[in-house]
Amino acid sequence: MLLQQQKIQLSAYSGLYDLIVPQDNLLRKINELIDFSFIYEELLNKYCLSNGRNAQSPVRMFKYLLLKSIYTVSDVDVVERSRYDMSFKYFLEMTPEEDVINPSSLTKFRKLRLKDTDLLNLLIGKTVTIAIEKGIIKSKSIIVDATHTLSRSNPFSTIEVLRERSKLLRKTVYQFDEEFKTKMPSKNLENDLNKELDYCKKLEKIIENAPSINEIPSVKEKLNLLKEMVEDTDEQLIFSKDRDAKTGHKSAESSFFGYKTHLAMSEERIITAAVVTSGEKGDGPELPKLLQMSQDNGMEVDAIIGDAAYSGKENLKIASEQNIKIVARLNPSITQGFRKDEDKFDYNKDADRFVCPAGHLAIRKARQGKKNIGENQVDTYYFDVEKCKVCPLKEGCYKDGAKSKTYSVSIKSDLHQDQMVFQESDYYKEKSKHRYKIEAKNSELKNVHGYDRATSYGIENMQMQGAMAIFAVNLKRILKLL
Secondary structure, rough: OOOOOOOOOOOOOOOHHHHOOOOOHHHHHHOOOOOOOOHHHHHHHHOOOOOEEEEEEHHHHHHHHHHHHHHHHHHHHHHHHHHHOOOOHOOOOOOOOOOOOOHHHHHHHHHHHHOOOOOHHHHHHHHHHHEEEHOOOOOEEEEEEEEEEEEEOOOOOHHHHHHHHHHHHHHHHHHHHHHHHHHHHOOOOOOOOHHHHHHHHHHHHHHHOOOOHHHHHHHHHHHHHHHHHHHHHHHHHOOOOOOOOEEOOOOOOOOEEEEEEEEEOOOOOOOEEEEEEOOOOOOOOHHHHHHHHHHHHOOOEEEEEOOHHOOOOHHHHHHHHHEEEEEEOOOOHHHOOOHHHOOEEEEOOOOOEEEOOOOOOOOOEEEOOOOOOOOOOOOEEEOOOHOOOOOOOOOOOOOOOOEEEEEEEOOOHHHHHHHHHHHOHHHHHHHHHHHHHHHHHHHOOOOOOOOOOOOOOHHHHHHHHHHHHHHHHHHHHHHHHO
16 A cells, blocks of 8 residues: 655654765765656556555655666665665665665566556656756757667576676685685586586575675675576576567677667767667667657757668658758768779760770660659669670679670669768768767666666566666766756
């Protein structure tokens, strides 16, 4: 049961916060910046108002998850730290002497209260609104890109992850007690998951039975991370594969198994929209959604900055209809074609024909396709096959026995021609200098907020992880610019 009126917590010790938590503390500044009551209103229909025992405030539960994202710690550690860290208690609006929740409550909150809520758009929209109200967002451009996140089940096997976590735990222990090596169990050297699990459980037990070691915060954090992995492995022994994740490609030679988060960001580095998809999805098709979501969140957009993935014909058309410039280079196949220099024929403008490397002029041309319908039209030029048969340069150009020799050139649409001209303008060159900013934002999400790997299975959990990470980086950025 959720109380309709949250109780005001009074304590004789509340004055400690003014003494211990400095005014420039990040969590104090976040509390002063944003009114979290919108979380209460959003989740109110997820609770019963007249039956059952009193539930924890949804605002406080949400703040626990936000702390997890800001400091990249486990459920157990964020709750444990809230027991003694006064800045955490202040942020959670607890009295100094108030007890913390059970860590398992966070799992229930994620599964029961946050399920089927569009948390990603809600949190981004809230931060963009604050940034606009504070006069932080002044530009009318969005920078777009996609960043990949590895699935929890890939690229390492379960054994490799267990070994890595146990290794980190051992190294942390040895930093404080080098002689503890003699107490450690023998490592599992076989490629057997059950034996590796047994080793990890023995390791956990030995360290738990050593109070002088397991009470050290850094050791306790590594121990809890290993415990989480062991528990998850016990549950996922059979169904360990992430069914929503897919294989995507960062290059022709490099692939990953996981998800993509498509981002739109203002020039002030405030993320204005995000779409989470499986890893195989292309970047370009998500642009219309990112544009619409940014506009719905209050952004005025007159330019979109991105790479060649966003300069597709459909995107150019949508942008043109709204008088928006796309600062993204056309695919080289459109501007230059795929041919090597030695394979290119020369165009004779007087004859309106192409001339082959041997100097033979095309005998006729034909146009294929319909204008502005489907793919670009193509001009096909036909050459005299009899000359090709005896040509000294026919190797690699003419195949013996072929009944025709043609050379085709794609006709660029008006949209492509306009974009090619725009690419040479000073406005384009100046705006394109801002594209690096989103690469830096991707790096911050991954390296600071743990967005390089999914923490749970399924696209819904990935969206939740993205919502918390993006909310955190947007809040930090707003505070920096104020």
